[in-house]
Amino acid sequence: xxxxxxxxxxxxxxxxxxxxxxxxxxxxxxxxxxxxxxxxxxxxxxxxxxxxxxxxxxxxxxxxxxxxxxxxxxxxxxxxxxxxxxxxxxxxxxxxxxxxxxxxxxxxxxxxxxxxxxxxxxxxxxxxxxxxxxxxxxxxxxxxxxxxxxxxxxxxxxxxxxxxxxxxxxxxxxxxxxxxxxxxxxxxxxxxxxxxxxxxxxxxxxxxxxxxxxxxxxxxxxxxxxxxxxxxxxxxxxxxxxxxxxxxxxxxxxxxxxxxxxxxxxxxxxxxxxxxxxxxxxxxxxxxxxxxxxxxxxxxxxxxxxxxxxxxxxxxxxxxxxxxxxxxxxxxxxxxx
Amino acid sequence: xxxxxxxxxxxxxxxxxxxxxxxxxxxxxxxxxxxxxxxxxxxxxxxxxxxxxxxxxxxxxxxxxxxxxxxxxxxxxxxxxxxxxxxxxxxxxxxxxxxxxxxxxxxxxxxxxxxxxxxxxxxxxxxxxxxxxxxxxxxxxxxxxxxxxxxxxxxxxxxxxxxxxxxxxxxxxxxxxxxxxxxxxxxxxxxxxxxxxxxxxxxxxxxxxxxxxxxxxxxxxxxxxxxxxxxxxxxxxxxxxxxxxxxxxxxxxxxxxxxxxxxxxxxxxxxxxxxxxxxxxxxxxxxxxxxxxxxxxxxxxxxxxxxxxxxxxxxxxxxxxxxxxxxxxxxxxxxxx
Numbered sequence: 001x002x003x004x005x006x007x008x009x010x011x012x013x014x015x016x017x018x019x020x021x022x023x024x025x026x027x028x029x030x031x032x033x034x035x036x037x038x039x040x041x042x043x044x045x046x047x048x049x050x051x052x053x054x055x056x057x058x059x060x061x062x063x064x065x066x067x068x069x070x071x072x073x074x075x076x077x078x079x080x081x082x083x084x085x086x087x088x089x090x091x092x093x094x095x096x097x098x099x100x101x102x103x104x105x106x107x108x109x110x111x112x113x114x115x116x117x118x119x120x121x122x123x124x125x126x127x128x129x130x131x132x133x134x135x136x137x138x139x140x141x142x143x144x145x146x147x148x149x150x151x152x153x154x155x156x157x158x159x160x161x162x163x164x165x166x167x168x169x170x171x172x173x174x175x176x177x178x179x180x181x182x183x184x185x186x187x188x189x190x191x192x193x194x195x196x197x198x199x200x201x202x203x204x205x206x207x208x209x210x211x212x213x214x215x216x217x218x219x220x221x222x223x224x225x226x227x228x229x230x231x232x233x234x235x236x237x238x239x240x241x242x243x244x245x246x247x248x249x250x251x252x253x254x255x256x257x258x259x260x261x262x263x264x265x266x267x268x269x270x271x272x273x274x275x276x277x278x279x280x281x282x283x284x285x286x287x288x289x290x291x292x293x294x295x296x297x298x299x300x301x302x303x304x305x306x307x308x309x310x311x312x313x314x315x316x317x318x319x320x321x322x323x324x325x326x327x328x329x330x331x332x333x334x335x336x337x
Numbered sequence: 338x339x340x341x342x343x344x345x346x347x348x349x350x351x352x353x354x355x356x357x358x359x360x361x362x363x364x365x366x367x368x369x370x371x372x373x374x375x376x377x378x379x380x381x382x383x384x385x386x387x388x389x390x391x392x393x394x395x396x397x398x399x400x401x402x403x404x405x406x407x408x409x410x411x412x413x414x415x416x417x418x419x420x421x422x423x424x425x426x427x428x429x430x431x432x433x434x435x436x437x438x439x440x441x442x443x444x445x446x447x448x449x450x451x452x453x454x455x456x457x458x459x460x461x462x463x464x465x466x467x468x469x470x471x472x473x474x475x476x477x478x479x480x481x482x483x484x485x486x487x488x489x490x491x492x493x494x495x496x497x498x499x500x501x502x503x504x505x506x507x508x509x510x511x512x513x514x515x516x517x518x519x520x521x522x523x524x525x526x527x528x529x530x531x532x533x534x535x536x537x538x539x540x541x542x543x544x545x546x547x548x549x550x551x552x553x554x555x556x557x558x559x560x561x562x563x564x565x566x567x568x569x570x571x572x573x574x575x576x577x578x579x580x581x582x583x584x585x586x587x588x589x590x591x592x593x594x595x596x597x598x599x600x601x602x603x604x605x606x607x608x609x610x611x612x613x614x615x616x617x618x619x620x621x622x623x624x625x626x627x628x629x630x631x632x633x634x635x636x637x638x639x640x641x642x643x644x645x646x647x648x649x650x651x652x653x654x655x656x657x658x659x660x661x662x663x664x665x666x667x668x669x670x671x672x673x674x
Contacts, residue, residue, distance in 0.1 A: 239633055269572050
């Protein structure tokens with residue numbers, strides 16, 4: 001059994017939001033050849049994608065080839081549109097959520113979906129979260145690592161996390177709009193250096209801001225093995241201890257404590273680093289994610305976990321599917337007769 | 338034997354550079370009580386320091402207490418002044434270098450010093466590097482992780498690295514002016530999240546820009562265990578492999594290869610992470626650093642190395658002093674009769 005809890009999907013067609021809302025910045029899809037499309041923003045090329053990014057049947061073919069039983073899909077972070085006017089951001093989120101629910105309907109034993117929220121307006125975000133959970137039956141949502149100028153500790157966002165806790169919705173925090181990207185114009189460095197920093201910033205924000213402390217029931221996962229956070233927990237903890245006047249102002253708890261409360265995917269591309277993570281947080285905090293269908297992901301989902309020869313079969317199963325079921329709060333019976 | 342290769346020192350008094358140069362931004366020291374001073378920038382408080390930041394006798398007292406035989410000192414990164422006019426930056430660097438040479442003279446068996454360069458003007462930087470090595474007898478320099486808007490891959494900086502190689506000067510790359518600092522105003526996050534990212538950015542810049550490839554003889558060390566780089570080498574290598582069109586444009590060599598060529602200090606504050614580093618790069622790439630006298634450093638230098646019970650005495654000695662001698666290219670006889 002394999003559950004890939006970190007995969008992306010788009011609708012095959014996107015509305016002309018620029019015309020609809022009267023301003024630009026939104027992604028559009030131009031289908032340029034059979035099975036090939038370009039994500040365009042205001043006529044400028046953003047990224048080339050293939051059918052495996054919008055066709056559930058194609059995604060399942062790949063899942064079958066790779067032995068993935070269940071794929072947990074969510075949108076591509078560039079679709080968050082937190083910068084848009086709130087009602088427009090809410091319309092985008094609604095379109096994406098209604099679409100992604102149809103992916104689940106296409107094969108509910110193989111697909112689980114995470115919703116999208118217009119976090120630039122926390123009230124609208126909470127309403128959309130309720131819609132996702134109560135109307136669409138989604139187990140949770142994907143959110144960005146920050147929202148425009150707000151880090152995740154901003155009090156204005158707290159009610160959204162509180163609503164997720166109350167609704168039992170899980171959260172996947174995905175890096176996007178990478179911190180310092182303007183300082184790293186070459187060599188794909190926003191993805192290689194910025195994303196790990198962005199994720200560490202998100203985790204530290206939720207810890208030092210006291211969000212995780214106030215919401216112990218929140219089931220929250222961070223992409224790409226938690227980025228730079230797990231490897232720098234020593235530095236972060238040491239900073240907390242030596243400068244509590246700077247670090248412990250809103251939460252007096254040692255940041256290391258939260259390693260037991262948060263989840264990470266296993267997209268670290270390195271057996272030594274995955275072993276480090278297993279020793280640091282335990283297999284019960286780790287779950288197979290692949291970042292499918294993007295090239296920076298694990299192309300055969302789960303192969304890194306399976307390659308480790310010095311962990312138990314139980315630990316492997318925990319990471320390959322059991323942790324994901326706990327995080328999603330879904331029973332195995334949904335997927336297996 | 339213990340060599341602490343990452344410690345900081347300032348002159349006890351700094352010139353009034355603002356008056357001298359006719360514009361502000363420079364650090365001044367206000368001695369506010371016996372053994373206590375404030376680093377001030379244009380009248381604004383920057384950081385409180387104590388006598389262990391400017392008095393070599395006091396530093397040696399601490400070294401004696403902690404069993405440190407040799408301390409390698411360099412300036413505090415805020416003194417780099419890369420933003421200043423070139424000739425003024427050069428004057429600041431000269432003042433700091435002439436001072437730090439007196440620290441070595443104070444006790445050449447206990448102190449080694451790294452110089453400071455006005456990198457905003459590579460020609461002046463090379464001249465100052467020659468002065469440091471040939472006139473002052475310093476074994477190398479400390480540089481910042483970037484220079485204003487230049488990452489370390491910028492061709493304009495290459496001759497400085499080349500000169501260091503030619504002169505046999507070692508380099509310590511220290512994070513400063515942290516990437517994305519404006520996005521992390523709370524909880525000391527520029528130091529906890531920004532610095533590890535900054536160091537990864539510097540390493541990736543030197544790798545992908547081909548600087549390390551073109552200068553295999555360069556002896557270069559990165560602070561704080563290499564920041565986020567060693568833990569994300571899997572992601573960085575994977576990015577290099579899947580998007581060579583973005584990553585391999587200036588250097589076709591797998592970034593993992595450079596783990597064998599660069600040095601890291603051991604300031605990671607976590608035994609599990611230090612073990613990860615030892616397994617990843619080997620003790621011959623790692624050396625005791627403490628960040629003395631600052632609170633984010635290791636307060637008893639070497640205690641983390643000594644605490645590891647599953648590595649050999651040989652590995653410990655390698656990290657406690659042997660690697661540092663190789664990086665500095667200094668004989669043991671300089672310190673021991």
